[in-house]
Amino acid sequence: MLIQQGVQPGAPGVYVDIVPAPPEINGVPTNLLGIVGAASWGPTNTPNLIGSNQELVDTFGPVINQSHDLATACVIAMAQGANAIYGVRVTDGTDTKASVELMDTAATPAEGALLTALYSGTVGNTITAQISAGIQPNTFTLTITRPGVLTEVFANIGGTGSAFWQNLVNAVNNGQSLSRGPSQLVTASLPTTLSTYAPNVTTTYTLSGGTNGISTVTDTTLVGSDGPPRTGMYALRGTGVQVGMLADVTTESTFTTQISFGLQEGIYMIGVGAPGQTVATAISAKNTAGIGSHAFKLLMGDWIYWWDPTNNVQRLVSPQAFSAGLLVSLNPSQSSLNKQVYGVIATQTSANGYRYSYADLQQLTQNGIDLITNPIPAGNAFGVRIGVNTSFSAVNAFDNYTRMTNFLAATFNKATGIFDGQVQTPELWHEVETAFDDFLSNLESQNLIEDYLVTVNQTNNPQSQQALGFMNINVSVTYFGIAAMIVVSLNGGTSVVISQSTLGQAA
Incomplete structure (x- = not known):
């Protein structure tokens, strides 16, 4: 007979006490990127996970040459190594769904059914439909096509008159039934007056009337509301996103709101200044915004010339997706400093022949502003030049502080739920400490952290705290530092004498 651990049997016999395996902590994913923007297809204000260019087109439509374009940001981020992106589509509320009437064969043709695009947007205007004779006798087949995605075929639809249209x-x-699921492209409905005639099998129908609803999308639209229902940025709540960006949002007054959200959700928010900023105007704008937090990375408004392969045009785009895509491709102990980004033709400053001086870079560093430029210390390539957030604290200012802190906090928040509600005993403390120790020891062995200490015992859990339902787990973690400013001490000259002792020290 099986019994629960610790339960006392009440009769003679053999009992098997099932002892649960010790708990383990698994780190949360660090590659999840959240992007909010406008698009030509897909659900609005709903996070959808995409991992490839094909999934992007299927879910949100193709790249569009417009401001705040979600697909543009996703394509750029994926070129940097991002492979798991939660996209959130926003509109200005004027978006419409494309539709078309399927006609019957009456002497005066009438509507048999209405097909309406599943989502609003101009992608719906590319959907076509055709009714043809089915393989089985007295049936028809409906074929729905959207360029670039899988064609939908509803075969052998039976019935005569109005029964056919209902079917x-x-x-x-x-x-x-089991042959295929509902359409992922359209929905269908019947007219008020039902048709009793057979369908037209010669016409190819094209849906029309779909609009994107982007003409009055603003930076505030992308910020959205915390609801209910949640819109814009706030739709990313609970997704586990580690890095987030609002495509092309440059309004400084939104930065504090983004910081607040980033702190609540453990998301490293990537912001950007308006196009054409100089060092002086970038610093002035940041000071006007009054921001200083490790939860926010501010990129100077030195925007990037990028070749749009979908529309075959060179465009000026925000540097956000380059930085965000790079960050989620790195492990959280690393900084984006001195890392190359891909797809950059030029920046606004490099196109004008300007090269940042060390004085420029020093001012940006001291003010917590990053940028993408060429060259980087590694050589003549476009990359992230400084690798900082906007924190006022020098020890918290590098990317790795934000990334590692958010990773550990999210991991511990998720992992400790299994201990909630258990009786607080020395055995429980030991289980907790062992689980944390095993997890952090693994990080240490991978050189993701330098050292750690976990304390959960009587010293930090006195009876007075236990009586109130608290269990305190004190975790101290030492991160590795970033080699940001490398100092080489050179002692050279004809008068310099290299002694044997000096050689030994050098060896």
């Missing part, structure tokens, strides 16, 4: 609507909306 067509049911097939589109509910699927056809």
